[in-house]
Amino acid sequence: MSSSHAAARRTWWREVGWRHVAALVAVGFALFPIVFVVSAAVNPLGTLSSTQLAPTGASLDNFANLLTTTSFPRWFLNSVLIAGFAAFAAVFISTLAAYAFSRMRFRGRRVGLLALLLIQMFPQFLAIVTIFLMFTTITEYWPAVGFNTSAGLMLLYLGGALGVNTWLTKGFLDTVPRELDESATVDGASHVQIFFRIMLPLITPILAVTALLVFIATINDFLIANVFLTQDDSKTLAVGMYGMIAGQRNANFGMFAAGTLLTAIPTVVVFQVLQRYIVHGLTAGAVKG
Amino acid sequence: MRLFLKALLLGLVVAIAIWAAFPLIETGAWVGLGILVATTAGILYLYLSRRHIPAKYLVPGTLFLIAFQLFPVLYTVSTAFTNFGDGHRGDKEQAIVSIQTASVRQLPGSPEYALSVATAGEPATGELVFLLRDSGTGEVFAGDQDGLTGVPAGEVNVGLDGRVNEAAGYTILDTGQASARSDEITDLAVPTDQGAILAAGLSRAYEGRALRSYDRQCDCVVDTETGVRYYADPAEGSFIADSGERLVPGWRVNVGFDNFTRALTDSRIAGPFLGTLVWNFAFALGSVGFTFALGVAIALALHSDRLRGRAYYRVLLVLPYAMPAFAMLLVWRDMFNADFGLINRLFGLDVDWMGGPWSARGSVLLVNTWLGYPYMFLIATGALQAIPREMTEAARIDGAGPWHAFRRVTLPLLMVALTPLLIASFAFNFNNFNAIYLTSGGGPFPPDSPQAGATDLLITYTYRLAFGGAGAEYGFAAAISVYIFLIVAVVSAVAFRRTRQQEEVFR
Numbered sequence: 133m134s135s136s137h138a139a140a141r142r143t144w145w146r147e148v149g150w151r152h153v154a155a156l157v158a159v160g161f162a163l164f165p166i167v168f169v170v171s172a173a174v175n176p177l178g179t180l181s182s183t184q185l186a187p188t189g190a191s192l193d194n195f196a197n198l199l200t201t202t203s204f205p206r207w208f209l210n211s212v213l214i215a216g217f218a219a220f221a222a223v224f225i226s227t228l229a230a231y232a233f234s235r236m237r238f239r240g241r242r243v244g245l246l247a248l249l250l251i252q253m254f255p256q257f258l259a260i261v262t263i264f265l266m267f268t269t270i271t272e273y274w275p276a277v278g279f280n281t282s283a284g285l286m287l288l289y290l291g292g293a294l295g296v297n298t299w300l301t302k303g304f305l306d307t308v309p310r311e312l313d314e315s316a317t318v319d320g321a322s323h324v325q326i327f328f329r330i331m332l333p334l335i336t337p338i339l340a341v342t343a344l345l346v347f348i349a350t351i352n353d354f355l356i357a358n359v360f361l362t363q364d365d366s367k368t369l370a371v372g373m374y375g376m377i378a379g380q381r382n383a384n385f386g387m388f389a390a391g392t393l394l395t396a397i398p399t400v401v402v403f404q405v406l407q408r409y410i411v412h413g414l415t416a417g418a419v420k421g
Numbered sequence: 422m423r424l425f426l427k428a429l430l431l432g433l434v435v436a437i438a439i440w441a442a443f444p445l446i447e448t449g450a451w452v453g454l455g456i457l458v459a460t461t462a463g464i465l466y467l468y469l470s471r472r473h474i475p476a477k478y479l480v481p482g483t484l485f486l487i488a489f490q491l492f493p494v495l496y497t498v499s500t501a502f503t504n505f506g507d508g509h510r511g512d513k514e515q516a517i518v519s520i521q522t523a524s525v526r527q528l529p530g531s532p533e534y535a536l537s538v539a540t541a542g543e544p545a546t547g548e549l550v551f552l553l554r555d556s557g558t559g560e561v562f563a564g565d566q567d568g569l570t571g572v573p574a575g576e577v578n579v580g581l582d583g584r585v586n587e588a589a590g591y592t593i594l595d596t597g598q599a600s601a602r603s604d605e606i607t608d609l610a611v612p613t614d615q616g617a618i619l620a621a622g623l624s625r626a627y628e629g630r631a632l633r634s635y636d637r638q639c640d641c642v643v644d645t646e647t648g649v650r651y652y653a654d655p656a657e658g659s660f661i662a663d664s665g666e667r668l669v670p671g672w673r674v675n676v677g678f679d680n681f682t683r684a685l686t687d688s689r690i691a692g693p694f695l696g697t698l699v700w701n702f703a704f705a706l707g708s709v710g711f712t713f714a715l716g717v718a719i720a721l722a723l724h725s726d727r728l729r730g731r732a733y734y735r736v737l738l739v740l741p742y743a744m745p746a747f748a749m750l751l752v753w754r755d756m757f758n759a760d761f762g763l764i765n766r767l768f769g770l771d772v773d774w775m776g777g778p779w780s781a782r783g784s785v786l787l788v789n790t791w792l793g794y795p796y797m798f799l800i801a802t803g804a805l806q807a808i809p810r811e812m813t814e815a816a817r818i819d820g821a822g823p824w825h826a827f828r829r830v831t832l833p834l835l836m837v838a839l840t841p842l843l844i845a846s847f848a849f850n851f852n853n854f855n856a857i858y859l860t861s862g863g864g865p866f867p868p869d870s871p872q873a874g875a876t877d878l879l880i881t882y883t884y885r886l887a888f889g890g891a892g893a894e895y896g897f898a899a900a901i902s903v904y905i906f907l908i909v910a911v912v913s914a915v916a917f918r919r920t921r922q923q924e925e926v927f928r
Contacts (some may be wrong), residue, residue, distance in 0.1 A: 147727065154722040155734045158715075162738050165791070168763055169744075169752055181761035225482040232478035244479075251490055253848060253909045258880070258902040259493030261500070261887060261895050266493065273444040273453075291489025294482040296845060323474055324423070352746045354855055355884075370747045374859075377751065382761060392748040400743045 169389045178386025194386035195394075203364050204391055207372040212398055214282050214289070214368060215350040219343045221286070222293035226342065227335075229294055230301035231327055235313065245299065252295035260359055263288065267360070280366040285357065289350060297342045304338040305331065340406040347402055351395070369395050427468070434464055460484075501680055501899035507892040509658050509671045516672040517635045520642055520660070522610040522617045525629035532557065534618065535584040536626040538606055539591040544598045549609055552577070552585040552593070553618065553626055561585060564611035564618055584624060599623045633668075642668060680900035693873035694882075694901075698908075701851060701878045704786065708850040709843055711790040716797025717835065721827070724805050735802070742795035750859040753788045757860070775861045778875035785876050789856045793846070797839075804838040805831070844916045848909050852880045879905045 164185065172183040176191035198204050232238075233245055267288075271278025278284050308331065316326050332339070354370040361367045367375070369391070377388045438461040445454040467473055467480060503509075511519075535554045540547035551564040552572070561572040561579075578587035586593060599606065600623070610617040616631040633644050633651075641652040642660045651660035651668050659671035684694050719738065723731055741749070756763040757774040765771060774784045808831060816826040850856070857863055863877040863885065872891070873882050879901060887898035 148725060151722045151725055151728050154719070155728075155738075158719045158722075159734060159737045161791070162741050162795075165749060165752055165756065166740060166744060168756065169749075180755055180758070183763070185763060185767060225485070228478040229482045232475045236475040236478075238475040241475075249913075250910060251486065251494070253913065254490075254494045254902070254906045258883065258899075258905070259490075259497040261899075262493040262496045263489070273448070273450075274441060287485070288489050290485040294486050298482075327478075348746075352855070354747050354859070369745070373748060374751070377755075381755065381758075385755065388748070388751070392745060392752065395745045395748060396743060399745065400740075403739075403743045 169392050172386055172389035173393050175386050175389075178383070180382045180385035183385065183389075194390040198387045198390045198394075202376060202387070203367070203372065204369075204394075206365055207367050207369045208394065210282055210366065211351055211369040211395075214286055215347045215398075217286050218289045218350045219347040221290055222297070222346045223339055223343045225290065225293045226295075226298045227301055227332070227339065228327075230298045230305055231331060233298070234302045234305035235310075235323075245302070248294055248298055249296065252292070260356065263356075264359060280361055280363045282366065285360050285368075288356065288360070289353075297345065301335065301338050301342060304335050308334050344402055344406050348399060351399065431465060431468060434461065497899045498903055500896050501903050502675055502677060503673050503896045504658055504671075504676050504679075505673050505896040505899075506894040508669055509673050509896075511670070511672055513653070513672040516660075516670050517642070518612060519670055520633055520668055521631040521635065522612060524633040524644075525610065525617045525619060525631050527619075527621075527627045527629040531630060532628045534562075534626040534628070535582070536620055536624050537585040537588075537593050538599045538602075538620075538623065539585075539588060539593045541591055544592055544594055545601070547592075549602065549605055550591060551609065551611060551618065551620065551626060552588055552591065554579060554583060554585055556583065563588075563591075566609065566611065568612055569618070582624075596623065676896070680897045681903070683897065684901060684904065689870075693870040697873050697877050697879055697882050700782070700876070704782075704789075704857075704876075704878065705847050705851040705853075707786050708789045708793060708853070708856075709846050711786065712793035712797045712846070713839075713843065715790060715794040716799075717801045719794070719798050720801035720805055721831075723802070738798060739795045741791055742799075746792055747855055747859060749792065750788065750855055753791070754860045757784050776865055778865060778867075781861045781865060781876045785857060785860050788860055789850065789853070792856070793850075796846075800839060800842055801835065804835050807838070808834050841917075844913055847916075848913055851878070851909055851912075852905065853878070854880050854884065857881050858884070879908075 167187075168183070168185055171185060171187040172178075172180070173194055174187050174190050174192070175183045176189040176193055177183075178194050178197070233241060267279055267284065270284070275281075276283060277287060312330055312334075313326055316330055321329070351368075352370060353368075354374060357368045357371050358374070361371055364372070373388060373391050373395075376391070377384050438457060442454060442457060444450075445457065464480070467476055533556050534551075535556055537552040537554075539550050539552050541550065542548060548565065553562045553564055553569075554560070555562070561574065561577050562569045563572050564570075572588065576589040577585045580586040594602070603623070606620050606623065610619055613628060616629045618626050618628045620626045630645075632646050633642050635641075636643050639650065639652070641650045643650050649662050649664075649666075651662045651666070653659075654661050655674060656676070657671070658674035658676075660668040683690060685691050723734060725731075728734075754775075755761070759765060759771075759773040759776065762774070764774070772780060775781050812830050812834070813826055816830045821829065857876055857878050858881050861874075861876045863874040863881045865876075866872075866874040872885055872889070877885075883898045883901045883905070886894050886901070
């Protein structure tokens with residue numbers, strides 16, 4: 133081996149090689165709990181104490197048990213519906229408001245923006261007693277949107293639609309040049325047409341990011357859903373699965389792991405679809421220059 | 422087309438309003454109906470007029486915000502000034518009724534009734550009604566928890582045993598149905614002027630006199646058996662005797678700032694409260710710090726065009742973020758399990774991770790770092806890509822080493838982009854209920870403070886106060902919620918001001 137070869141190898145190592153090592157270590161740290169979950173899911177014994185880090189067996193028993201003995205399919209449907217609707221509605225409502233904040237001047241605009249940030253700092257959950265009392269009354273009058281209904285929970289989540297997301301979207305809208313609005317107005321477009329035909333298509337990255345964030349947050353919500361949904365059929369994945377191992381921590385672990393993997397599917401799918409928007413969207417308007 | 426859509430949507434609004442109005446009209450809830458009508462009229466006016474354009478965009482979100490965020494928050498804050506909780510749930514009248522009916526004893530000579538248990542609804546679930554026939558006078562009454570109402574003789578049929586066996590508008594429960602609901606039957610007390618009517622078995626009822634009754638003139642409850650007087654204390658919301666004995670239940674009263682000062686001055690609570698506050702800050706700062714450091718470090722390591730397979734690394738590294746957080750928290754909890762957990766088994770250890778305060782704290786920080794670093798990694802990657810390459814190259818040409826170039830050029834630019842997100846992450850982790858509750862449950866709990874554990878955040882402490890087993894204290898929990906809100910708001914405001922983010926908001 134000539135010395136220039138050796139020098140090239142040293143440079144490669146210094147500039148690229150160590151990066152591979154670092155990345156592999158990081159991947160190891162990231163993946164080992166996930167590998168453990170996979171291992172538990174395919175473990176034929178299905179208990180916590182018998183599961184090793186690496187999969188020891190390959191059995192679909194846990195999946196079968198999960199789908200047949202619990203209401204998992206129902207929970208899955210509930211969660212996906214609620215999270216999907218919440219994401220769609222929240223993005224729409226939030227973008228409407230962001231459009232007003234960005235493009236229009238009106239009294240109370242600055243105060244409104246600050247108020248949005250401020251209100252979101254009081255976590256909705258802390259008002260849970262009041263919400264419980266409110267919904268006890270609502271369930272009496274309009275049971276279709278009361279406790280144990282997906283519709284009621286969706287309405288409750290919409291309370292948090294205006295917030296940090298509105299602020300992010302507004303920032304993104306601010307980067308769209310006003311000349312577009314002006315030329316469209318000159319061409320005779322109304323504000324509604326400008327909103328739907330021009331603005332929305334231009335800000336799809338931030339819409340995608342917001343939808344993803346709301347989707348993930350809604351699927352993961354445990355606390356509010358736990359108070360709201362007490363009947364087995366109406367539960368979401370978070371509430372149902374928590375109940376599954378609340379009592380039987382050791383015995384039901386295999387089923388729980390199987391459920392976790394299945395729950396990850398919608399999130400990973402949405403994530404992959406929106407991936408190219410995410411990195412761009414999260415830092416848009418923040419880096420100056 | 423536009424007009425058609427508008428008409429359709431507004432028609433939908435009106436249809437919903439009408440559907441919602443029916444139950445309100447049926448029960449005579451005029452205030453609610455008024456609000457509904459006013460809101461619907463307001464919406465119609467807004468969208469039919471040509472003016473108020475900003476409002477058209479803001480109203481949908483604001484309506485939900487007011488109903489499900491603003492109103493509950495304001496109401497919760499108002500309960501912080503009361504002693505709402507177990508034993509102080511209703512108003513004074515309800516407390517009096519409850520005390521009286523609980524003290525009813527059958528006294529000799531009190532009227533006896535032949536009882537038929539009935540309901541106006543379904544036999545298994547409808548609200549119970551006692552159909553009572555006074556054995557002496559033969560009059561029939563219908564009694565429920567609101568009191569007695571007379572039933573005309575023509576509407577009932579009395580059987581040979583002296584009990585009502587048919588009544589218009591009621592279904593009489595047979596023995597089997599009544600036995601199934603015997604608990605509810607025992608609990609039902611029909612209030613009367615002198616006491617209450619209680620069931621004795623399934624076919625007889627008696628009127629008892631309340632041993633304790635309320636005397637309006639002295640504003641006290643008098644126990645006729647012992648003669649003790651319990652005076653109403655409006656400051657405490659209870660009836661208290663001279664000996665200090667209290668009657669349960671009490672009622673809800675305004676206690677001013679008592680809840681707030683109690684958190685800071687009551688020696689049993691102040692210590693744990695302040696301790697929890699300190700740990701709360703440490704946890705939030707630590708979470709942000711560790712996730713940021715790890716995320717940026719990995720982003721830097723992968724930030725090289727010469728690194729092949731970058732895209733694959735990225736997909737794998739982001740996986741923790743895509744997995745359902747609530748489930749992974751529970752998985753981590755079980756990995757740290759002292760007996761069956763993976764970590765103890767894999768490394769041959771025997772550490773009770775969640776049993777010791779510092780190991781528990783370390784564990785939850787580790788878990789939260791695992792959950793949070795992908796987010797930081799993603800945004801750091803995006804920010805790094807947005808930094809023009811010329812800047813770092815210029816620094817290199819000037820002779821700066823890689824570490825120097827990072828510190829003086831890259832890092833400041835990164836911070837500009839990421840600071841708002843760091844602040845948001847701090848606010849999120851300050852109230853990260855799931856990360857603590859699902860892993861350590863807030864524990865371990867020192868023996869002298871069973872409500873506040875070593876890893877408790879203010880929010881988990883508050884949750885336990887409101888929903889824990891040891892007697893719900895909603896008013897106190899609400900006061901702590903206000904503290905949490907003030908802390909997060911102040912810290913965020915200060916941080917925002919320092920980054921001069923206000924310039925963006927005020928543009």
